[in-house]
Amino acid sequence: MTETVQRPTLEAVAARAGxxxxxxxRVVNGGDGVREPLVERVRRAVEELGYVPNxxxxSLVTKRHDAIAVVVAEPETRVFxxxxxxxxxxxxSKELTAHDNQLVLLLTEGRxxxxxxxxxxxxxxxxGALVFSLHLDDPLPGLIQRxxxxxxxxxRPGWSDGTSGVVYVDSDNRGGAREAVRHLVGLGRTRIAHITGALDQTSAVDRLDGFRDVMADVDPRLIAEGDFTPAGGERAMRELLDRCPGLDAVFAANDLTAAGALRVLREHGRRVPEDVAVVGFDDMLPVAEQTDPPLTTVRQDIEEMGRLMARLLLRGLDRLHPDEGHDPAVGAPASVVTPTTLVRRASA
Amino acid sequence: MTETVQRPTLEAVAARAGxxxxxxxRVVNGGDGVREPLVERVRRAVEELGYVPNxxxxSLVTKRHDAIAVVVAEPETRVFxxxxxxxxxxxxSKELTAHDNQLVLLLTEGRxxxxxxxxxxxxxxxxGALVFSLHLDDPLPGLIQRxxxxxxxxxRPGWSDGTSGVVYVDSDNRGGAREAVRHLVGLGRTRIAHITGALDQTSAVDRLDGFRDVMADVDPRLIAEGDFTPAGGERAMRELLDRCPGLDAVFAANDLTAAGALRVLREHGRRVPEDVAVVGFDDMLPVAEQTDPPLTTVRQDIEEMGRLMARLLLRGLDRLHPDEGHDPAVGAPASVVTPTTLVRRASA
DNA sequence: ACCTCCTGCGAGAGCGCTCTCACCTGCGCC
DNA sequence: GGCGCAGGTGAGAGCGCTCTCGCAGGAGGT
Structure with missing residues (x-):
């Protein structure tokens, strides 16, 4: 635990370089408008002294911090x-780093x-801030906007009506759900059930909507409410089996839920996928690959979503280097919905 | 994406409060040495103007930042x-927040x-910095120390000889491993195998050492090298079954490995725990609870470890409030090894 | 009554940087 | 040959804060 030492200042570098x-x-910040020999001399002085700008x-003068807060509202442990x-x-992190911005992490614990x-x-x-808010009634987003x-x-924040200035990045939950259900339909399944996620989250609502898009006139008893947890999946699966013993497929709102459902199905002697086909959502690897049978599920490029969020924010801050080659006619950043892909494994 | 506004300065508050x-x-920083009526007036002015210190x-004058970097070296995706x-x-985060420090996250991607x-x-x-370095040959820790x-x-960093000034927080990998193996011994198992983790990481080495502590003269063929992944677990389990068909227990270096091993055991028709008892390590919930059968494993209080790391660092920086009530005779912070507990589920 | 001492408050310097502006070259041009 | 006009460089102010002083003014001692 060594103590930090005295660090050279601009002044010192200036003196050394004469x-x-x-x-x-000027040199430190790009070096435009300084003649080559001087630039060189300064560079050397910086090098020799190991100068790093304070x-x-x-910030004090530029009023810029080159730092972005990432706020993770985390009322539940589930997220973690x-x-x-x-x-x-x-x-x-990758995107911010590429543009020399720091990442300040803010985890919130309760109200x-x-x-x-x-x-x-x-x-x-x-x-600027990148904010993850999962719940419809979360006061945090409003607070932050203010x-x-x-x-x-x-x-997608719950209160976003799509027209306000809210910018978000979300995966195509609805489209992904549609694809999953269509896959089941394509398999010849007709009694397709859905176990929802926690419906106070937009992702759960959107996935349910996607399910309904395909199964327009579905028997409401084929929809059971879950909560994104394995336990919730088990509970919902039992309900479903109880209400509709003849079901031949299940689209679960996420992989954890699917894992729970899978267990109940086995417990009830239903073979997967022969008797009941199961599709999850998320492609959460440690889960989806470890289930028995491995889970067919909907994948989203999570990392890309993060990168996109950062990029959108930086663009809004005009923080992107001009040589990045975006569409030049870039206006105010708009929300992005990223595509999903169906990953076929053994469960459906 | 509103633009940030002009914010009130100390000067403004001073003017308003007269x-x-x-x-x-003084008031903003604790208010000692200022008489009550003035304190009150200043407080009100701060309130009214919504003043927040810059x-x-x-930092410019105090040379303190109230910010801690968390560095996560992450050569592999596994960590994530x-x-x-x-x-x-x-x-x-909890600990830093409690002491008004910010968390700056630094993720590294390759050399x-x-x-x-x-x-x-x-x-x-x-x-200060909190650094996670998993690999024995990671140059990062050295770089940081310098x-x-x-x-x-x-x-525990690989090169730490226990005497240098290196401060770390680690869970009791060796002790936990001993407990796990003793549990198996207590179950009457005699042919106990071990699937190691990636041996370029101290945790894997320590767990192996713990295994050896109990199984002093173990047949070397009962030890197979894994890499903390399910695939590695499968591979190692096959090896073991091949070399020592008579084994009656497996201690896996972590839960992922155990999950892989479990699958291979089932594949080979071995019943768990009847034929082969299995113990994992980490109590990684989404895995340990979802395996079939649920995994007996060694739990570590991860969150507490994080808290401890932060606390140790802050203590080293004399950043802890005096009223926190630590042992008063606190010297330079020393490394901490946190205890583990065996969680008994169905697999052993 | 005087002096000392202490406490509470304000004045002002200065942290390390950026940025405006004025200056000083040297160039082309009339 | 003088003038204008660049572009390159330096001087200096000032960002918003902390902290050291120094100076009041009241309490306490003699």
Whole structure:
């Protein structure tokens, strides 16, 4: 645990290179408008002294921080039990890093934390925020919007009516669900059930909508409410089996739910996929690959979603290097819905 | 994506309260040495203006940032596929938040990133670092130590000889392994095999050592090398079954490995736990609870480890509030090894 | 009554940087 | 040959805060 040492300042570099502070500053920030020999001398001085700009001093005058907050509202442990979060974070990190921005992570624990996060964001410590809010009634998004911090949401916020200025990145839950159900239909299944996710989350609602898109006049008894957990999947599966013993397929709102359903099916002596075909959602690898049989499921490119969120935010902040080659006619960033793909394994 | 607005300064608060900047500063930072009526007036002015201190300006003079970097070296995706990381992060976040420190997340992707991280840490942007390095040959820890940033490691670094100033928090891998194996012995098993983890990681080595502690003169053919993945577990299990068909128990280096082993055992018609008892490690819930049969495994309090890491670091930085009530005779922080507990489920 | 001491508050410097502006070249041009 | 006009460079202010002083003014001692 060594103590931090005295670090060289711009002044020191200037002295060593025999130029003014201003010139060093110019070189450090790109070097335009400085003649080559001087640039070289300054570069060497920087090198020799191991100079690293003091971000605090810089921020003080530029009012930029080159830092983005990632806010993860996490009322439930569930969020943490899956690799989602980590992958998304990785995508975000990659994109931010590529543009020299730091990632400040804000995890919230219950309502008390909301004020803290609000204060932090409003405090102007970061240039923008990426916010994950899963629940329809989460006060956090509103709080953040009011803080006046440029924000991109992960997952469609519940109150977003699609027209307000809300920018979000979400996977095509509805389309993915449709594809999953169509796959089951294509398999010749006719009594297709759905176990929903926690319906206070837009992803669950969207997947249910996708199911309904395909199964327009479905018997309502073929829909059972789950909560994205294996236990919820078991419970719902029992209900379904009880209500509709003749069902021949199940589309589960996520892989965890599907895993629970699978267990109940086996318990009841139903063979998968022969008697009942099962499709999940998420392609959560440690689960989907380990179930018996391995799960056919809908994959989303989580990491890409994270990257996209960051990119959208940075673009909104005009923080992207011009040489990145985006469509030049870029206006205000708009929400993005990323595609899903069906991964066929053994369960359907 | 609203733009950030002009925020009130100390000066503004001072004017409004009719006092000097210095007095406002004092109040904002605890309010000692300011008489009650003034404190009250300043508080009100702060409230009315919605004043939030500018951290950049503050850092500039205090040379403190109230920010801690969390560095996750992540050469493999594996790290991300499990909930470990998220839980640890949560523990860290809680502790840092409790002491008003921010969490700056640095994920590294391959060697190129090491320089970047080194530069960042050496750049004095944060007060300390929490570093997760899993591999024996990882250059990152050395790099960080050289950067002169107070650091606490997550997991025992490979090159730590126990005497150098390295501070780390690790779970009692060796002790946990001993407990697991003793449990198997207690079950009357005599031909106990071990599937190791990736042996370039200290946790794998320590678990193997724990196994050997109990099974002193074990037949070397009862030890097969895995890599912490289900596929590795399958491979190793096949080897073991091939070499020692008479084995009656397996201690797997982690739950993923155990899940793989479980599958191969079933494939070979061995009943678990009747024919072969299986114990895992980690108590990675989505895996351990979902296997068939549910896995007996060794649990570690991941979140607490994270919290501990943060606490150790903050203590080293004298960043802990005095009223926290630690042992008063606290010297330089020392490494901590956290206990494990055996969780008995059905597999052993 | 005086002096000392302490406590509470304000003045002001300065943290390390950026950025505006003025200056100073050297060039082409009339 | 003088003038204008670049473009390159330096001087200096100032970002918002903390912290050291120094100076009041009241309490306490003699």
């Amino acid at each position: 130029v003014s502070r201003a010139t060093v500053s 971000q605090a001093a810089r 039990a899956d690799p989602f979060f980590a992958l998304q974070l990785r995508g975000i 008390d934390d909301h004020a803290r996060v609000g204060r932090y964001l409003a405090g102007g410590h970061v240039d 803080a006046g911090v440029p924000t991109v949401f992960g997952g | 006092v000097s900047r210095a007095t406002v500063s 951290q950049a300006a503050r 596929a499990d909930p470990f990381f998220a839980l640890q992060l949560r523990g860290i 190129d990133d090491h320089a970047r991280v080194g530069r960042y840490l050496a750049g004095g942007h944060v007060d 950067a002169g940033v107070p650091t606490v490691f997550g997991g």
